[in-house]
Amino acid sequence: MCGDQFLNVPASKGGSAGSDEPIGLIAGEGELPILVAEGIKRSGCTVHTVGLAGCFDERLPGYCDTxxxxxxxxxxxxxxxxxxxxxxxxxxxxRVRKQRMYDPLRLIRQIPDRRAVSIWFHKLRHDHRTSALLAAVADSLAEMGITLMDSTEYIQDQLATQGVMTRNSPDAAQLADIAFGWPLLISALEHDFGQAMSVCDRDVIAVEAIEGTDSMIERTGQLCRRKGWVLLKGAKLKHDRRADVPTIGETTVRKVHQCGGRCIALAAGDVIIVNKPSVLKLADKLGVSITGIAGGNETELPAASGTREQSEQAATDQ
Structure with missing residues (x-):
C-alpha cells in the first residue's frame, strides 16, 4: 500500500468501538499491527491508525475505526x-526496514517533513543506532502531544514464556550452546547492534546486524553446514518497549529449519511470537524446539531431551 489515503472503517472486527479512550496505532510491516488493533478493540477502546506508506498490511484498515x-x-x-x-x-x-535509511534516492522520494529533518540532523547527528532513532521519534511525538505506549500492552498473550513451549525440548548439546551463548548475547545487546545470535558447539556463528534476523539465519546456514545449531534472540536490560520489541514468526521458524537450526531460545517476556499458537504448531511439525529463557544473565535452562544426533534423526524422520 502506498500514498496517502483516508478511510473511516466500520468497527466490524475485534469488539465494540467508541466505549473508552481513543488509542492511536502507528503501523509498519507485518501482522503485528493487526494483532495490536484486535487487542485494543478487546479492551473497549477505539483504534485510530496511521499506516506507514509502503509498509502496512492491506488488511489492516478493516480492523480500525479510522x-x-x-x-x-x-x-x-x-x-x-x-x-x-x-x-x-x-x-x-x-517493521520498518532500516536499510532504507542508507538508500539516498529512497529517502528523497519519501520527502521528509521538518520534524524528520530536525531529528536526523540534530538528535541523531552522532548516533544512528535503532535505539537512538526510536527514542528521538518518541520524544518528537511527545512534544506534539502523542505519548508512545509499551508496544506489547495489548498483545501480552503473544510474548515468549519461560520454559519449553514446544513438544520437543533442547538436547544436551543445544542446552550447552544456550548456556555458552546467552551471556554473550546479553553483552552484545547492551551495545545495541543486533537482537540475535547463532551458536553451534560453543562457538558463535553469526551475530545480527542491520540486515535483520532472517538474513542472519541464512548467513548462518551458509557458514555452518552442520545441523543442530541454536538461534538466540533477546532484548537488552531495560529495553525501551515503546518500539522495536524483538519478534519471531512462522518465517523465522521455517528459515531456521531450512538452514539447519533445530533450537530457538528466546528471552521470556521480552520477545513477541507473532501468532504464537501457529508458530509453536509449526515448530512441532518441523522438529524445532522453542524455549524461553528468564532472568537476563541468570540463564535458567530447561531439561534436556536426548542428544543432538537423536534430535537430527527425529527431524529427518518427520
Missing part, C-alpha cells in the same frame, strides 16, 4: 492525524 496512510518520514503528519481523533496515547509497532 485509518489514514502517511509517509515514513512525515512524523508531524502522524501526530496531526492522531490528534484529529482525540488521541493522546499510541502504540508504534511493525
Amino acid at each position: 485509518f489514514q496512510s502517511a509517509g515514513i518520514l512525515r512524523i508531524g503528519r502522524w501526530a496531526r492525524i492522531l490528534r484529529r481523533h482525540g488521541v493522546t496515547r499510541a502504540v508504534m509497532i511493525g
Whole structure:
C-alpha cells in the first residue's frame, strides 16, 4: 500500500468501538499491527491508525475505526492525524526496514517533513543506532502531544514464556550452546547492534546486524553446514518497549529449519511470537524446539531431551 489515503472503517472486527479512550496505532510491516488493533478493540477502546506508506498490511484498515496512510518520514503528519481523533496515547509497532535509511534516492522520494529533518540532523547527528532513532521519534511525538505506549500492552498473550513451549525440548548439546551463548548475547545487546545470535558447539556463528534476523539465519546456514545449531534472540536490560520489541514468526521458524537450526531460545517476556499458537504448531511439525529463557544473565535452562544426533534423526524422520 502506498500514498496517502483516508478511510473511516466500520468497527466490524475485534469488539465494540467508541466505549473508552481513543488509542492511536502507528503501523509498519507485518501482522503485528493487526494483532495490536484486535487487542485494543478487546479492551473497549477505539483504534485510530496511521499506516506507514509502503509498509502496512492491506488488511489492516478493516480492523480500525479510522485509518489514514502517511509517509515514513512525515512524523508531524502522524501526530496531526492522531490528534484529529482525540488521541493522546499510541502504540508504534511493525517493521520498518532500516536499510532504507542508507538508500539516498529512497529517502528523497519519501520527502521528509521538518520534524524528520530536525531529528536526523540534530538528535541523531552522532548516533544512528535503532535505539537512538526510536527514542528521538518518541520524544518528537511527545512534544506534539502523542505519548508512545509499551508496544506489547495489548498483545501480552503473544510474548515468549519461560520454559519449553514446544513438544520437543533442547538436547544436551543445544542446552550447552544456550548456556555458552546467552551471556554473550546479553553483552552484545547492551551495545545495541543486533537482537540475535547463532551458536553451534560453543562457538558463535553469526551475530545480527542491520540486515535483520532472517538474513542472519541464512548467513548462518551458509557458514555452518552442520545441523543442530541454536538461534538466540533477546532484548537488552531495560529495553525501551515503546518500539522495536524483538519478534519471531512462522518465517523465522521455517528459515531456521531450512538452514539447519533445530533450537530457538528466546528471552521470556521480552520477545513477541507473532501468532504464537501457529508458530509453536509449526515448530512441532518441523522438529524445532522453542524455549524461553528468564532472568537476563541468570540463564535458567530447561531439561534436556536426548542428544543432538537423536534430535537430527527425529527431524529427518518427520
